[in-house]
Amino acid sequence: MVRGxxxxxxxxxDGAGVLCHTAPLVTSLVRTGLxxxxxxxxxxxxxxxxxxxxxxxxxPVLSFEELDENGVSGYDAILVVPASDKTIKEMCESPAWNGxxxxxxxxxxxxxxxxxxxAWDELxxxxxxxxxxxxxxxxxxxxxxxxxxxxxxSAERCFEETMVAIGKNDLKGKRILITTGPxxxxxxxxxxxTNRSTGRMGVxxxxxxxxxxxxxxLVHGPMSWPxxxxxxxxxxxxxxxxxxxxxxxxxVQDHQVAILCAAVADYTPVExxxxxxxxxxxxxxxLLLKRTPxxxxxxxxxxxxxxxxxxxxxxxxxxxxxAQAKLQAKNCDMLCANDVTKPGSGFxxxxxxxxxxxxxxxxxxxxxxxxxxxxxxxxDMVIERMSLI
Ligand code: PMT
Numbered sequence: 001m002v003r004g005x006x007x008x009x010x011x012x013x014d015g016a017g018v019l020c021h022t023a024p025l026v027t028s029l030v031r032t033g034l035x036x037x038x039x040x041x042x043x044x045x046x047x048x049x050x051x052x053x054x055x056x057x058x059x060p061v062l063s064f065e066e067l068d069e070n071g072v073s074g075y076d077a078i079l080v081v082p083a084s085d086k087t088i089k090e091m092c093e094s095p096a097w098n099g100x101x102x103x104x105x106x107x108x109x110x111x112x113x114x115x116x117x118x119a120w121d122e123l124x125x126x127x128x129x130x131x132x133x134x135x136x137x138x139x140x141x142x143x144x145x146x147x148x149x150x151x152x153x154s155a156e157r158c159f160e161e162t163m164v165a166i167g168k169n170d171l172k173g174k175r176i177l178i179t180t181g182p183x184x185x186x187x188x189x190x191x192x193x194t195n196r197s198t199g200r201m202g203v204x205x206x207x208x209x210x211x212x213x214x215x216x217x218l219v220h221g222p223m224s225w226p227x228x229x230x231x232x233x234x235x236x237x238x239x240x241x242x243x244x245x246x247x248x249x250x251x252v253q254d255h256q257v258a259i260l261c262a263a264v265a266d267y268t269p270v271e272x273x274x275x276x277x278x279x280x281x282x283x284x285x286x287l288l289l290k291r292t293p294x295x296x297x298x299x300x301x302x303x304x305x306x307x308x309x310x311x312x313x314x315x316x317x318x319x320x321x322x323a324q325a326k327l328q329a330k331n332c333d334m335l336c337a338n339d340v341t342k343p344g345s346g347f348x349x350x351x352x353x354x355x356x357x358x359x360x361x362x363x364x365x366x367x368x369x370x371x372x373x374x375x376x377x378x379x380d381m382v383i384e385r386m387s388l389i
Contacts, residue, residue: 003211004034007076007166011057012064014041017082017109017150018048020142025081025155026056029162035059037075039067041087068096075102077165081135082109082142082152088123092130103165107135109142109152135161138229157229163211164232170383172213177255177307178206179248179262179295181221183241187287188273196347197263199223201312204371205259206233208379217255219247221262224348241265241292248295252307257382259310260296261336263347268292300331308386310378313337314346319355320363327357333385334358336378344368356381 009029013022018040029036038053039062053061064087072078080087083106091097097104106127110119120136127134140154153161180202185193203225206216210232218227219236221244227235236251238244241264252258267289296311311332313323316339323337335357340346345353345368353368356378366377 003163004029004032004166006035007033008035008037008074009162009166010037010039010067010072010075010078012039012041012067012078012080012083012087013044014064014080014082014087015043015084015109015150016047016144016147017142017152018044019144019147020150021082021152021155021158022048022053023056025079025158028155028159030057032159032163034162034166037062039064041084043084064090068094071096072100077102077162078104079107079158079162080104081107081158082150083107084109088126092126098130104130104132105135105158105161105165106132107137107153107158109150110137112141112149112151115151133161133165154229160207160210160228160230164213164230167211167213169213171209171379174209174214174257175217175255176206176209176214176257176259177217177219177248177252178202178209178259179219179244179264180206181223181225182263183221183244183265183292184239185241185265185268185289185292186239186272187269188275188277190276193265193267193269193287193289194222195263195265197221198225198348199227200225200348200350201352201371201374202259202261203227204375205261205378208372208375212379214257217251219244219251219262221264241268241295245293245295245298249298252299252302255307257310257386258299258307259312259378259382260299261312262295263314264295265292294330296326296330296332308333308382310334310336310382314340316341323355323357327359332359334378334381354378358385 036057038057041064050061108123124134135153137151137153142150142152181199182195182197206218209216210230216233238247270288270290309332313326315322319339327335336354338346338354344351352371352374354366356364
């Protein structure tokens with residue numbers, strides 16, 4: 001996924017955390033097309049020499065003192081992670097760091113003994129007073145073998161926050177609710193009815209929207225695709241169609257856009273058995289199902305002002321006719337249809353081929369692309385169409 005071509009990032013890495021943190025972070029930044037300069041503090045250089053750093057980034061490693069002497073300019077974003085107290089203090093006192101214009105993201109590394117809410121609050125106050133952004137550690141711990149442990153935001157979180165920081169910001173201030181994943185309709189404590197959705201298409205939409213500055217509420221069923229750790233994505237886990245309906249209807253009102261990508265079960269067992277349903281003697285078994293609430297239809301027909309509404313349609317036949325009918329019946333602004341019988345399209349693959357049906361009759365056929373690229377195209381159309389409303 002190449003998103004960062006032409007953009008420059010400076011990564012300052014400090015202390016023993018470089019051992020477990022820096023290689024995966026530099027690799028993911030470089031892989032996305034960014035040009036990365038690595039600066040190692042003196043303590044980091046004891047543990048990983050400059051040759052290793054140059055090999056990772058493809059550029060000579062800078063020392064922390066060089067930054068102080070030569071200034072810290074010419075970057076699109078600066079990441080300081082893991083950052084010790086000492087380095088944060090030096091940055092705060094240095095004139096070179098005072099004049100920095102680009103986003104500066106600071107991920108402090110705390111020893112487990114120093115890790116408490118007050119310490120993080122204090123760091124947040126110091127860092128935000130300079131207009132920099134704190135990347136707090138969530139549940140993450142960096143394990144350094146005999147050197148102990150460090151509480152620091154994971155390389156993955158730091159990568160995602162960097163992509164948000166350098167993003168084009170054309171969705172800044174927008175709140176987008178996305179549903180994704182399958183739902184699970186329980187029949188008894190052991191069995192449930194579900195489908196093949198992994199949640200990957202909705203995660204791609206959430207991630208690309210967050211990278212472009214939006215705040216995303218991600219209402220999701222039981223996922224088999226990971227949800228990225230980004231401050232701008234708030235995951236709301238649910239299980240059944242009914243749970244997803246309740247969560248969506250409660251939250252959707254204060255969002256400007258709703259993209260309903262979940263593969264919601266159309267039917268759920270009429271009855272839930274508290275005990276495991278026993279095997280009988282008959283050769284067949286029938287599970288009686290009833291209709292679930294239709295979330296897309298409910299949002300489309302919400303009273304008052306509703307968000308700009310994008311639906312999805314998983315089709316296996318008569319894609320155009322079925323999608324047009326859904327667009328109209330559910331009162332959507334856009335409907336993204338994918339033929340789930342085509343190879344490389346639909347459920348549980350990294351790519352998708354989507355045809356977008358727009359209110360007013362226009363139809364745009366997208367080529368088969370990665371789900372992230374499909375997500376970008378859908379968001380482009382959302383921006384274009386919202387400005388017409
Ligand atoms: O998750 P992945 O593995 O990445 O796969 C992606 C996907 C194939 C699930 C995705 O691209 C997709 O097509 N999502 C919609 C799946 C679906 O349930 O389509 P549908 O045609 O059955 O439903 C039409 C629309 O109504 C959808 O927006 C759906 O979210 C919504 N719906 C359906 C039933 C229901 N009870 N409530 C709903 O809101």
